[in-house]
Amino acid sequence: MTALNTTIARSQLTPVLRELVRTRVSQMNGCAFGFDLHVRDLRDLGECWQRINNVSTWRGVGLYDEQERAALGWAEALTRLGDGCGDQDEAYFALKPYFTDEDIVDLTWLVAATNTWNRVAIGMRIPPSTHPLD
Numbered sequence: 001m002t003a004l005n006t007t008i009a010r011s012q013l014t015p016v017l018r019e020l021v022r023t024r025v026s027q028m029n030g031c032a033f034g035f036d037l038h039v040r041d042l043r044d045l046g047e048c049w050q051r052i053n054n055v056s057t058w059r060g061v062g063l064y065d066e067q068e069r070a071a072l073g074w075a076e077a078l079t080r081l082g083d084g085c086g087d088q089d090e091a092y093f094a095l096k097p098y099f100t101d102e103d104i105v106d107l108t109w110l111v112a113a114t115n116t117w118n119r120v121a122i123g124m125r126i127p128p129s130t131h132p133l134d
Contacts (some may be wrong), residue, residue: 008106019042022041022056025114028080029118070098075111075114077091
């Protein structure tokens with residue numbers, strides 16, 4: 001898993017995009033540790049609270065560019081595989097104007113890794129940080 005994270009970090013996906021996806025996936029999974037971790041990472045990257053606070057409502061606000069919207073849609077489709085809420089075909093084809101095939105593979109691994117880390121953190125009862133955010 002650590003090697004996978006290292007590979008994803010070397011990808012062409014921007015740090016902000018990676019953290020937006022990780023934040024949304026962690027939020028969807030109810031992973032308090034992961035959500036807190038990735039919100040902190042977004043703040044460290046200079047993201048404003050408005051974009052962070054609206055990651056769950058990205059479809060209804062104009063705060064995210066088309067590439068980010070496509071990535072968030074893909075993240076949701078892959079995270080909701082079994083509940084019938086995600087249209088994987090539609091989400092996949094929405095990626096094509098903004099990402100290379102290699103980027104899509106990297107994004108797919110990013111979502112898969114985040115889902116896995118969330119399950120480990122939830123299963124092990126890892127709590128979020130108690131240090132306040134600025």
